[in-house]
Amino acid sequence: MTLLPLYYGLLALLVIGVAWWTLVARETMAAVIGFIAYGMLLGLVWAGIASVDVALTEAAIGGGVTGVLLLRAAARLRPTEPAPHEKPGLVFRVLVGIFCAIVTIGLAVVVLFPTDPAPSLAIAAAEHLPALELGNPVTAVLIAYRALDTMLEKVVLLLALIGVWSLGPDRNWGGLPGRAPAVVTDSALTFLAKLLPPIGIVFGVYLLWTSADNPGGAFQGGTVLAAMWILAMMAGLRAPPAIGSRALRLLLLSGTITFIVVGFAGFLIAGGFLSYPAAFPKALILLIEIPMTLTIAVTLGLLVSGPAERDKTS
Amino acid sequence: MTVFLTLAGIIILATVAAGLWRILRGPEDAERMMAAQLLGSGGVAVLLLSAVISGIPAIIDIALSIALLAAFASAAFVLEAFGTRGDEPADRP
Amino acid sequence: MTLLLDAFTIVAVSAGTFFFVAGTVGLLRFPDTLSRLHALTKADNLGVGLIVLGLLPQATSLGMGIRLIGVWLLVQLAGATVSQLLARAAARRNGART
Numbered sequence: 001m002t003l004l005p006l007y008y009g010l011l012a013l014l015v016i017g018v019a020w021w022t023l024v025a026r027e028t029m030a031a032v033i034g035f036i037a038y039g040m041l042l043g044l045v046w047a048g049i050a051s052v053d054v055a056l057t058e059a060a061i062g063g064g065v066t067g068v069l070l071l072r073a074a075a076r077l078r079p080t081e082p083a084p085h086e087k088p089g090l091v092f093r094v095l096v097g098i099f100c101a102i103v104t105i106g107l108a109v110v111v112l113f114p115t116d117p118a119p120s121l122a123i124a125a126a127e128h129l130p131a132l133e134l135g136n137p138v139t140a141v142l143i144a145y146r147a148l149d150t151m152l153e154k155v156v157l158l159l160a161l162i163g164v165w166s167l168g169p170d171r172n173w174g175g176l177p178g179r180a181p182a183v184v185t186d187s188a189l190t191f192l193a194k195l196l197p198p199i200g201i202v203f204g205v206y207l208l209w210t211s212a213d214n215p216g217g218a219f220q221g222g223t224v225l226a227a228m229w230i231l232a233m234m235a236g237l238r239a240p241p242a243i244g245s246r247a248l249r250l251l252l253l254s255g256t257i258t259f260i261v262v263g264f265a266g267f268l269i270a271g272g273f274l275s276y277p278a279a280f281p282k283a284l285i286l287l288i289e290i291p292m293t294l295t296i297a298v299t300l301g302l303l304v305s306g307p308a309e310r311d312k313t314s
Numbered sequence: 315m316t317v318f319l320t321l322a323g324i325i326i327l328a329t330v331a332a333g334l335w336r337i338l339r340g341p342e343d344a345e346r347m348m349a350a351q352l353l354g355s356g357g358v359a360v361l362l363l364s365a366v367i368s369g370i371p372a373i374i375d376i377a378l379s380i381a382l383l384a385a386f387a388s389a390a391f392v393l394e395a396f397g398t399r400g401d402e403p404a405d406r407p
Numbered sequence: 408m409t410l411l412l413d414a415f416t417i418v419a420v421s422a423g424t425f426f427f428v429a430g431t432v433g434l435l436r437f438p439d440t441l442s443r444l445h446a447l448t449k450a451d452n453l454g455v456g457l458i459v460l461g462l463l464p465q466a467t468s469l470g471m472g473i474r475l476i477g478v479w480l481l482v483q484l485a486g487a488t489v490s491q492l493l494a495r496a497a498a499r500r501n502g503a504r505t
Contacts, residue, residue: 003320010324014331029395033346036387037334040350040357043376047361052372059376063354064383068390075394188491192389195484200382207375215372224379227386234393315413315465322424322458329424333431344440344497348447351489352434355451356427358482359458362475363420366462371471377478385485392492 008048015041028074028081035070039063052215053138056207060223068230069304133282135213142217143285147274151259154292157299158252165243168307174244175312177305193235200228208293212282218289222296229301240305242312248298255295258288316367323363330356347391354384412464419461426454440497444490451486455479 018041022034039062046055087093125137125145134140142150168175208221232238241248259274262284266275276284333352358377365373426449433446459479466472 003317003324007320007324007327010327010331014327014334017331018334029343030346033343033350033391037350037353040353040380040384043380044357044360047364047373047376050368050370052370052376055373055376056379059379060383063380064387067387071387071390071394186492186495188488188495189389189393192385192485192488192492195488196382196385199481200386203378203382207379210375215375220379224382227383231386231389234390315416318417319420322420325424326427326454329427329431333434335435342440342497342500344493344500345443347493348434348443351486352431352447352450355455355482355486358478359423359427359455362455362458362462362478365471366465369467371467371474374471374474374478378474378481381478381481381485385481385489388485388489389492392489392496395496 011041011044011048015045028077032067032070032074036063036067039067053217056215056217056220060220060227064227065223065230065300065304072304072306131278131281132276132285134285136211136215138215139211139217143288144276144281147259151256151263154256154259154295157296158256161252161299161303164303165307168309172308172311174242175308176242176310177240177302177308179309189235190237193231193237197228197232200224204228208289218293219296222293223300225293225297226300226304229297230304233301233305243302243308244312251294251298253295255292258291262288319363319367323360323367326356326359343395347388347395351384351388354380416461416464419457423454423457423461426450426457430454441494444494444497448486448490452483455482
């Protein structure tokens with residue numbers, strides 16, 4: 001007897017229920033809490049189908065950093081929140097309905113009429129793992145087979161940050177991000193912000209290190225590091241850096257620059273852009289991943305901090 | 315043993331689902347955040363059970379991330395939702 | 408020996424599950440924010456704690472056992488501080504200072 005179908009059924013119902021509630025919630029703050037719960041539940045779903053790498057990302061991003069980003073936005077938008085009876089127009093609602101129906105039908109077709117055999121590159125991905133000295137196929141895809149995509153993903157993060165920064169008023173350009181925090185004297189928060197980051201930093205580095213052979217990775221590790229940095233800034237233990245700071249901008253670029261340097265070096269030592277030499281692939285992969293983790297952590301932390309709204313001196 | 319652990323997982327998940335009713339009802343955001351916190355703890359428990367059931371120890375790492383980031387999200391919630399940038403209540407004479 | 412360890416797992420995991428049920432009933436039934444918070448922390452600490460205790464004999468390696476205990480310690484730390492934060496915020500909002 002197996003009870004697993006019951007477990008999956010319950011989990012699926014929960015995910016749909018929370019998603020539905022998040023959509024119909026009247027207050028923005030309540031919807032954001034629903035979204036955080038939704039992120040955690042998706043983590044359970046990914047764990048349920050043994051996609052531990054994705055589950056780690058979902059738990060760190062969906063439940064953690066995106067949740068906090070939305071919480072801040074909701075708190076800030078509270079005074080401008082529209083009255084609950086305001087509804088979008090009929091045309092808009094019908095259009096949204098049509099698009100949702102198209103997506104649902106498309107997904108239903110994919111699920112109900114699967115191609116047999118299902119297209120898969122899993123065997124090809126696993127075949128070359130020993131040559132890369134890696135044990136985790138997901139890391140191999142991200143950092144070797146599709147390395148260019150991973151590099152461009154960092155560029156997208158940077159573009160997003162530039163977008164956020166450009167929202168600040170001109171006179172504060174290069175200044176400190178976010179509004180001035182009032183003095184926080186809540187001892188419980190100070191306690192948490194002093195005790196949690198050391199644990200989180202060890203865990204973030206562990207996620208990066210273990211990703212060679214086990215689920216984990218630069219993005220998951222970087223997200224955990226970012227969360228710990230944001231916590232210290234929220235508690236007022238660390239001031240956010242001025243966005244004009246040269247050192248900060250170097251950190252923001254370090255991951256991408258290392259990637260590009262190693263990529264061009266590939267022409268000389270392995271015969272192609274982003275090719276790794278057969279002799280020491282793992283050393284090069286680590287060389288890329290360490291600055292990339294730092295770049296991800298700093299970019300996410302600054303995305304949550306927001307545009308510059310204060311002068312450097314304030 | 316697997317059947318028993320799965321059953322425990324189902325009971326915890328169902329319990330947490332009932333707790334999510336609080337997210338729906340409120341009445342205040344504090345209650346909603348408590349329900350999300352309960353979902354976090356329940357999720358951690360379910361993940362630990364499934365790590366043993368499925369024999370994939372790496373699932374414990376997901377539980378670690380959720381435990382770590384749920385604390386972070388809850389702290390952010392208290393700060394933002396209540397604007398808790400004031401003084402703490404005098405709880406000692 | 409295996410039988411004894413399995414029995415231990417069943418007892419501890421059942422007890423942990425019970426505390427989750429009790430905590431949720433409290434969250435749903437208790438009259439005010441602070442007592443609901445009290446119920447929630449029982450589920451956090453005892454529920455997760457007992458399940459970790461029960462799963463320890465099933466751990467296949469030392470590292471797995473250490474990480475299981477790590478999860479419990481982290482949940483303890485997070486639960487304790489976050490409930491303090493929530494309780495203080497709720498007390499401030501209601502003006503019900505002690």
